[in-house]
Structure formats: structure tokens, C-alpha cells
Amino acid sequence: xxxxxxxxxPTRERHDYIFRQIEYWKNxxxxxxxxxxxxxxxxxxxxxxxxxxxxxxxxxxxxxxxxSFASSLITSEYAIYLPDxxxxxxxxxxxxxxxxxxxxxxxxxxxxxxxxxxxxxxxxRNIYENLNDFDINFDDPYERTxxxxxxxxxxxxxxxxxxxxWKDVSKILLKCKDLxxxxxxxxxxxxxxxxxKLKVINELMNLRSNENPPVDTIDWNQKFLAPxxxxxxxxxxxxxxxxxALDEIELPNFKNSIIMGINSYCLNFLINEKSYRLKSEKLIxxxxxxxxxxxxxxxxxxxxxxxxxxxxxxxxxxxKVDYDKIILINKILKNFHKIK
Numbered sequence: 001x002x003x004x005x006x007x008x009x010p011t012r013e014r015h016d017y018i019f020r021q022i023e024y025w026k027n028x029x030x031x032x033x034x035x036x037x038x039x040x041x042x043x044x045x046x047x048x049x050x051x052x053x054x055x056x057x058x059x060x061x062x063x064x065x066x067x068s069f070a071s072s073l074i075t076s077e078y079a080i081y082l083p084d085x086x087x088x089x090x091x092x093x094x095x096x097x098x099x100x101x102x103x104x105x106x107x108x109x110x111x112x113x114x115x116x117x118x119x120x121x122x123x124x125r126n127i128y129e130n131l132n133d134f135d136i137n138f139d140d141p142y143e144r145t146x147x148x149x150x151x152x153x154x155x156x157x158x159x160x161x162x163x164x165x166w167k168d169v170s171k172i173l174l175k176c177k178d179l180x181x182x183x184x185x186x187x188x189x190x191x192x193x194x195x196x197k198l199k200v201i202n203e204l205m206n207l208r209s210n211e212n213p214p215v216d217t218i219d220w221n222q223k224f225l226a227p228x229x230x231x232x233x234x235x236x237x238x239x240x241x242x243x244x245a246l247d248e249i250e251l252p253n254f255k256n257s258i259i260m261g262i263n264s265y266c267l268n269f270l271i272n273e274k275s276y277r278l279k280s281e282k283l284i285x286x287x288x289x290x291x292x293x294x295x296x297x298x299x300x301x302x303x304x305x306x307x308x309x310x311x312x313x314x315x316x317x318x319x320k321v322d323y324d325k326i327i328l329i330n331k332i333l334k335n336f337h338k339i340k
Contacts, residue, residue, distance in 0.1 A: 001094035002030040005160065006076045010063055011084035012037040014212070018055075020336060021084060024329075026050045028090055033073055035066040064173040064184060071170035074163045081157045081188075085209040087329050091322045092205035096160040099199060107196030110159030111205025112319050116306060118211055118337050122330065124309035127208060128153065134200035136193065144193040145257050149264035156192040157185050158206060165192045168249050175245035178238045180229045190261035194254055203320040204310065207329060227266035306330045 007030060011018055018034060025032055032053040036042070041057035054073070058066055071079075078097055082088060089111070096109040112131065116124045130153055138144045148154065156165070169188050173179075192198060229235055246255040307330055310321045333339070 001097045002028060002090060004077045004097055005093060006031040006033060006074045006079040006163070007082050007088070008033050008035065008067070008070045008079060008166075009082045009084055010035045010037070010066060013039070014084055015042055016336075017084040018042065020332065021082075022053060024087065024332065025053065028052070030090070030093075031076055033070045035070055037061065037063070037066065063181070064176070064179065067184065068170040068174050071163075071166040074166055077163060078160050079163050079166050080160050083209065085211050087207040087209075089203075089205050089207075089322050089325050091325065092201070092203045092320075093160060095201060095203060096205070099201060100160065100162070103197075103199075105197050106199050107165060108156040108159040108161040108192045109199045109201065110154070110156075111201050111203045112314070113158075113206040113208055114204065114306075114309065114314070115208040115210055116333070117209075118333070118339070121339055122305055122333055124306055124313075126313055131200045132202065134198075136198040138197070141194045141253070141257050142260065144197065145190050145261040146264055148189055148193040148198065149261045150268050152265050152268070154198060154200065155185055155189060156198060157188045159192075159198070159200075161188075161192055162195070165195060168195070171248045172242075172245045175248055176238070176242050178235070179242065180224045180226045183226045183229070183242075186226055186262055186265060187258070190258045191249075193261065194251070194257045202318060204314055204322070204326075207306070226262070227269040230262060230266045231270075306333075 007025070009018075009021055009032060011034060015038065018036065021032070021034070027050075030052060034053065034055045036055065036057045037059070038057070039059070042055065056066075056069070058069075061069070078100065080088070080093070092111040096111065099109045100106055113128050114124050115127045116122055134154055136144050136147050136154075138147065148156075165188065169184075169191050172187060172191075173184070230239065232239075243255070243259070246258055249255075306326050307323065310323070310326055314321050
């Protein structure tokens with residue numbers, strides 16, 4: 001199954017994380033494309049790549065240009081985006097591929113996620129808990145797009161998706177300039193929703209990392225977000241360029257569907273930004289998170305590794321876990337951060 005998948009990994013000034021990814025994936029039958037924007041490339045004498053791993057160094061290409069380049073290299077039927085400090089579970093990836101093979105009207109499938117951080121030990125927590133039995137299965141592209149936009153809780157960019165989605169998105173990115181960083185995620189998601197149905201299966205697939213702060217550079221400004229950009233008069237030419245680029249995809253009502261999805265997402269984002277209800281939900285979420293941290297400190301043996309977290313917080317909730325890989329990742333993280 002994994003031979004039908006390409007994993008695209010962008011990175012910048014984190015060579016140690018590249019080596020961590022290479023070590024994790026080198027014995028798996030999956031294609032990796034590593035897109036490095038560091039000032040210096042990996043030293044060739046330290047670059048032990050297997051046949052399934054391809055490394056490219058770009059000094060003067062932004063993320064969108066690198067993504068478009070990677071999309072042109074995809075020969076597999078499916079692809080997925082992976083930040084350089086995160087992990088995917090191969091067995092769940094295979095099950096997602098199997099689901100998509102059997103259900104041709106679906107274009108994206110993902111498993112469940114947890115987030116981990118390092119605080120003298122490995123601390124994990126559940127995320128995206130509202131994705132249980134998530135399934136956008138409407139036949140109409142407009143309905144799928146609107147249901148993805150609101151409430152926005154599923155990110156197809158972090159799912160196994162048909163390579164056609166990557167090809168279409170890259171065509172648009174190549175024609176655009178100065179897009180906000182989250183527009184890539186939104187564009188990918190709404191393109192996927194237009195092209196087909198979306199599914200989440202009840203198995204752990206993605207280990208999201210909180211080891212590093214978000215990348216914040218001139219061409220990836222975390223404060224330059226889509227909702228404020230999309231309605232800004234100061235970015236009229238960039239928005240016009242984006243809207244014209246949507247015409248590159250010659251599919252019925254594609255442009256209208258994407259604009260509708262982005263508009264719905266942006267309006268809800270701006271409304272919720274000032275909403276007391278949302279602020280209350282965030283406060284409750286933070287309180288629950290601190291309670292879990294307190295429990296971890298009181299019962300350190302019970303929640304002191306990815307393994308224990310998965311046993312107590314995933315398996316007990318019916319989420320399937322590949323413990324062989326969790327044990328491996330736990331070991332990799334302990335060695336990487338020199339945790340005893």
C-alpha cells in the first residue's frame with residue numbers, strides 16, 4: 001500500500017530533524033520528497049538516503065514554489081504533507097489508502113491525531129477530538145465545501161489525498177504572489193472538498209509536534225492570515241491574482257466553489273475572533289489542559305510516555321493504535337532530546 005504514497009516534507013534550518021525523518025522512514029516502502037530552504041544544504045558525506053528518499057535544497061524558493069515543484073514530481077496515486085518535526089503511522093496510512101482505493105468517490109482520508117511536547121520528558125495530549133466519525137459524504141461539491149468551511153475542524157492537507165488535488169493546487173500556487181501562509185491549507189482543503197468526499201478513520205495516524213515555535217519568516221508571516229487578507233483593500237492586486245489563478249482549473253463551478261468556501265471560513269473566523277463563546281471554549285480547553293498536566297505530575301509513571309498516553313487516552317476511547325510504532329517514536333524522541 002505505501003508504495004502508492006508520496007510524503008512531502010518542507011524544512012528550514014532544522015537539519016537534525018531531517019536526519020530524524022530519514023532514520024524513521026528509511027526502511028519503509030514509501031516515497032519521501034524533502035524540500036530544504038536552509039541557508040546551507042545537508043553535507044553530502046552525512047546524507048545517507050535510500051532509494052525512496054529524495055532531498056532537494058532551494059535557497060531562493062518560497063514554500064509555495066517548493067510545494068509546486070514537489071507536486072510535479074509526484075508519480076504515486078496519493079500524497080500527504082508532513083512538517084519536518086512530526087510523525088505519521090505507516091499502518092494507518094495504508095488503511096487510509098485502502099479506504100480510498102475501495103471508495104473512489106472519496107479523495108482524502110486521515111486518521112486521528114495527538115500532539116506531543118518535550119518538558120524534561122515526553123508530554124502528550126489529544127487534539128481534534130471532535131473528528132470522531134467525521135465524514136463529509138455529500139454528492140454536491142458546494143455542500144461538501146460549505147461543510148468543510150463551517151465548522152472548520154478537518155485539514156485535508158494533513159490527510160492522505162489523491163495526487164490530483166496536489167496537481168490542481170500547484171497550478172494555482174504558481175500563478176499567485178504573496179499569499180498568506182494559511183491560504184495554502186485552505187486552498188488545498190476546499191479543492192479536495194470540491195473534487196470528492198472526505199473521511200477520518202478511528203485510528204491514530206498523526207503525531208503533531210510542539211517541539212518548535214511556528215516558522216515565522218518574511219515569506220511565511222504567521223500574523224499575515226487569510227481572513228484579514230481576503231477582505232483587505234491593501235492587497236487588492238494579490239487577491240485579483242489569486243482569483244484569476246482559480247481559472248486555471250477548468251472544472252464546472254470550481255472557482256465559485258472555492259471562493260464560497262474561503263468566504264464562509266473567513267467570515268466565521270472573524271466573527272468567532274470577537275465571540276465570547278469561542279473565548280469561553282478556549283478558556284475551558286486551557287483549564288482542561290492544565291488539569292491533565294497536573295494529573296501527569298501527580299501520577300508521573302502513569303502518563304510519562306507516548307505509550308502510556310495512548311493506552312489511557314486513546315485505546316480506552318476505542319481509537320486503534322499501532323504500539324510497535326509508538327514504542328519506536330517514543331525511543332526516537334528520548335534519544336533525540338537525551339531524555340533518560
